[in-house]
Amino acid sequence: xxxxTKPGDIPVPRLRDLMARVAAKxxxxxxxHWDWGEAIAMEGIWAAAQVTGETRFTDFVRRMAxxxxxxxxxxxxxxxVGPGRVLLDLWxxxxxxxxxxxxxxxxxxxVRLPRASCGGSFHRPDLPDRARMIWVDSMQTDAPFxxxxxxxxxxxxxxxxxxxxxAGHIAALQNxxxxxxxxxxxxxxxxxxxxxxxxxxxxxxxxxxxxLELLPKDHAGYSTIHKSLERLSATIAAxxxxxxxxxxxxxxxxxxYLEGSVSLMxxxxxxxxxxxxxxxxxxxxxxxxAWNALWDQVGPDGxxxxxxxxxxxxxxxxxxxxxxxGGHYPWGQGPYLLAAATYLGH
Numbered sequence: 001x002x003x004x005t006k007p008g009d010i011p012v013p014r015l016r017d018l019m020a021r022v023a024a025k026x027x028x029x030x031x032x033h034w035d036w037g038e039a040i041a042m043e044g045i046w047a048a049a050q051v052t053g054e055t056r057f058t059d060f061v062r063r064m065a066x067x068x069x070x071x072x073x074x075x076x077x078x079x080x081v082g083p084g085r086v087l088l089d090l091w092x093x094x095x096x097x098x099x100x101x102x103x104x105x106x107x108x109x110x111v112r113l114p115r116a117s118c119g120g121s122f123h124r125p126d127l128p129d130r131a132r133m134i135w136v137d138s139m140q141t142d143a144p145f146x147x148x149x150x151x152x153x154x155x156x157x158x159x160x161x162x163x164x165x166x167a168g169h170i171a172a173l174q175n176x177x178x179x180x181x182x183x184x185x186x187x188x189x190x191x192x193x194x195x196x197x198x199x200x201x202x203x204x205x206x207x208x209x210x211x212l213e214l215l216p217k218d219h220a221g222y223s224t225i226h227k228s229l230e231r232l233s234a235t236i237a238a239x240x241x242x243x244x245x246x247x248x249x250x251x252x253x254x255x256x257y258l259e260g261s262v263s264l265m266x267x268x269x270x271x272x273x274x275x276x277x278x279x280x281x282x283x284x285x286x287x288x289x290a291w292n293a294l295w296d297q298v299g300p301d302g303x304x305x306x307x308x309x310x311x312x313x314x315x316x317x318x319x320x321x322x323x324x325x326g327g328h329y330p331w332g333q334g335p336y337l338l339a340a341a342t343y344l345g346h
Contacts, residue, residue: 015340015343016052019051019340020052022044022048022298022302022304023048023052023057023302024302025301026041027045027056029328031064034082036137036140038330039081039082040335041331041333042065042083042086043085044333044335044337046086046089047341047346048341049061051340051346058093061086065087065090069102075102077124077125078124079106080138081137084103084107084148084149085144085145085148087106092152100152103152104153107145110145111161113125116168116172116185116187118168118171118172119168119171119172120168120169120171121142121169122134122187132188133185133187134185134187135184136173136181136201137203139166139169139181139204140207142166143162143163144207144211146159146162146165147213147214147215151214159216160219162211162215163211163219163222163225166207166208169207170224172185174232179228181196181204182194182196183197183314193313193315194314194317195250195314195320197249197313198247198248198249198320199249199261199262199308201236201262201266202264202266202269205232205233205270206268208269210272211225212229212276213276229273233279233283235252236270237270237282237283237286240289244293245263245289246263246294248262249262249308249321250317250320250321255321256318256320257321257325259306259308260294260307260332261307261308261332261335263290263294264290264304264332266287267287267291267339268287268335269287270283271291271342272342294336298336303328304332304336306325307327309323309327
C-alpha cells in the first residue's frame with residue numbers, strides 16, 4: 001500500500017513510526033520529580049499513544065501519575081507544574097475518580113499561590129532565592145490545565161482562574177514593543193531578565209494557544225489573551241530564519257544558534273492556532289515550514305535532534321548561546337510528539 005501523505009509530502013506511516021520511536025525513548029528518561037519538561041513529556045507520550053494505539057505509552061503515563069499521587073497526596077509547591085491535563089485524560093479514559101479528585105486539588109493549589117502586584121503567580125514561594133519570581137515556563141502548564149478542569153467539571157470558576165493566571169504572566173513578562181516574553185520576572189527587584197529566550201517564548205506560545213482553545217470567547221479575559229497571542233505570533237513570523245525555517249535560541253538575536261525545541265513549540269503553536277481560528281491562515285504556513293524541516297530530525301534511537309540543555313535565566317543574549325545542544329531532554333521529546341500529533345489532526 002502506498003504511503004498516505006500530508007501537505008509537505010510527509011508520509012504518515014513514517015511519521016507514526018517516528019512518533020513511536022520518540023515516545024519509546026522518552027520512557028527511558030530519568031524523571032526526577034515534576035518539572036516543566038516532565039509535564040510536556042507526559043503530554044507528548046499520551047499524544048503518541050492516541051496516534052499509534054500503543055498501550056505501553058498510556059500505561060507508562062498512568063504509572064507516573066499514580067506515583068505522583070502516592071508521593072504527594074496533597075499538592076505542594078513543585079507539583080503545580082505537573083501534567084494536570086494528563087490527570088483529566090486518565091480520568092476521562094478510565095473513569096478513575098482518583099485522577100479527577102487530584103486534579104481538583106491541584107486546581108485549588110494553583111489558585112492559592114501568592115501573587116505579584118501584576119497578578120502573576122509566584123512559582124516557588126517556598127524557596128527564599130526564588131520566592132518572588134514569575135517564570136514564563138509556567139504558561140504552558142497552569143492556565144491550560146485550569147481551562148481543561150473547567151471544561152471537564154462544568155465549573156466556570158476554573159476559567160476565571162485560568163484567565164487571571166495567564167493575564168498576570170502576560171503583564172509581568174511580555175514586552176509591549178516586541179511582543180516577546182522574557183524568561184522571568186523578579187518582583188523583589190521589580191524587573192525582568194534581559195533576553196527573549198526562544199524556548200521560553202515557546203512555552204508562552206503554547207500556553208496562550210491551549211488556553212484560548214478552551215476559554216469561552218465571551219469571557220472577560222479572552223481579548224487580553226488573544227491580543228497577546230497576536231503580538232507574539234507577529235514577531236515569531238518575522239523572526240523565522242529565512243534559510244532553514246527555524247528559530248534562534250534568543251528569538252531576536254540571529255547570531256545565536258538555531259534550536260530545536262523552540263522551533264517545535266512555535267510550529268505546534270502556530271498550526272494549532274490556525275486550526276482553532278485564533279490566527280490567520282498564513283501563520284499555519286510559517287509553522288508548517290518549520291515542521292517540514294524538523295519532522296525527520298530523529299536519531300535511530302528516538303532522540304530528537306538539536307535540543308539545548310537546561311537553560312537558567314541570563315541577562316545577556318550571548319549567554320544563552322552557552323548551553324550546548326544534543327542529549328536526551330523531555331523538553332525536546334515532548335514538543336516533538338505534540339507537534340506531530342497536531343500535524344496529524346489530533
